[in-house]
Amino acid sequence: MVYSSDDKIPVGISACLTGQAVRFNGSHKRSRFCTDVLSEYFNLRPMCPEVAIGMGTPREPIRLVSDTPADESVRAVGVDSPDIDVTDDLRSEAVKVSDLNQDLCGFIFMQKSPSCGLFGVKRYLKNGHPEGKASGIFASEFARLNPLLPIEEAGRLNDAALRENFMVRVFTYRDWQLFTQTTVTPARLIDFHSRYKYLIMAHSTVLYKDAGRLLSDLSGDINQIADEYFALLMTALAKP
Incomplete structure (x- = not known):
């Protein structure tokens, strides 16, 4: 079945996954599965929170940092310039995106990103020592604001079971919207x-x-x- 653009289900996606050169080093992480397969059914809506809050491309990379190993709170700070802290800006952007895109039926995030990663993003201590995992600032805030919305990482969509589960949830969410x-x-x-x-x-x-x-x-x-x-x-x- 061929869907028209009006029929396609609106799904948010990290802009780098669509081939946009918005990563910190000016590159992208295009997901051919997303752009060539899912785009047949979903109206993919690209978003890059780091660019949206005014960080240039290319730019200094950021990472997640905690004060102590036991500290579960994390901040998104510059790798080379720790005085650069964009945590609050990324959270505010998540609120903005959530408010302006309430028709979304799902969101696909870029894995391992300190802003967009959902699972297992590397977390560091202030001395630079890696210590545990966390969720990206933008993704975690967006997920908190939209607890029922189907969200997934692009890398996990390579798993057939997770891919099927995500698509079933997206179609169900859309069905409920129409209902x-x-x-x-x-x-x-x-x-x-x-x-x-x-x-x-x-x-x-x-x-x-x-x-x-x-x-x-x-x-x-x-x-x-x-x-x-x-x-x-x-x-x-x-x-x-």
Whole structure:
């Protein structure tokens, strides 16, 4: 099936993954899977938080730094100039991107990036010694603001199971967006659940039962019940 640009699902993506030369050294990290395959279904919306906050290209690289090994808080500072601290700017950019792109149905981040990495970004102590892992500043703040949004790292999409899981969640998220564009009624919500109940069961029998109990009494505020149902749905699908 060929999708028109209007039909494609809006998904955010780190700009370097689309081939834009926005990395600190003026290069890119184009993901052919994203640009050549996912672009057939997704309207990829490139974003680079470091460029957006005014850092040039090329630029001094940044890294995640903590005061002590036990300190879980991290700052994004310059590798050669530790007085350069862009932590707050990156968090503010995440808020801005979240507010301006509420139609997004997913986000693909660049792995290992101190701004965009989701998992296992190298963390350092002030003396330069590597000490543990953390999440990139922009990515972690964006994920906190959008807890139900499907998000993934480009590198992890090479895993077939993770790739399928991400795409299922994106299509489900979009389906729910379209569903809620029309007034939610008990009958429509039950019909929606009938299309997803076995998918929920496949991911989590516990959440499947929770969804059934939630929908067994629709006499309350239907919009609140719908919101609770969607949270259960996306939580279940997040379990591979």
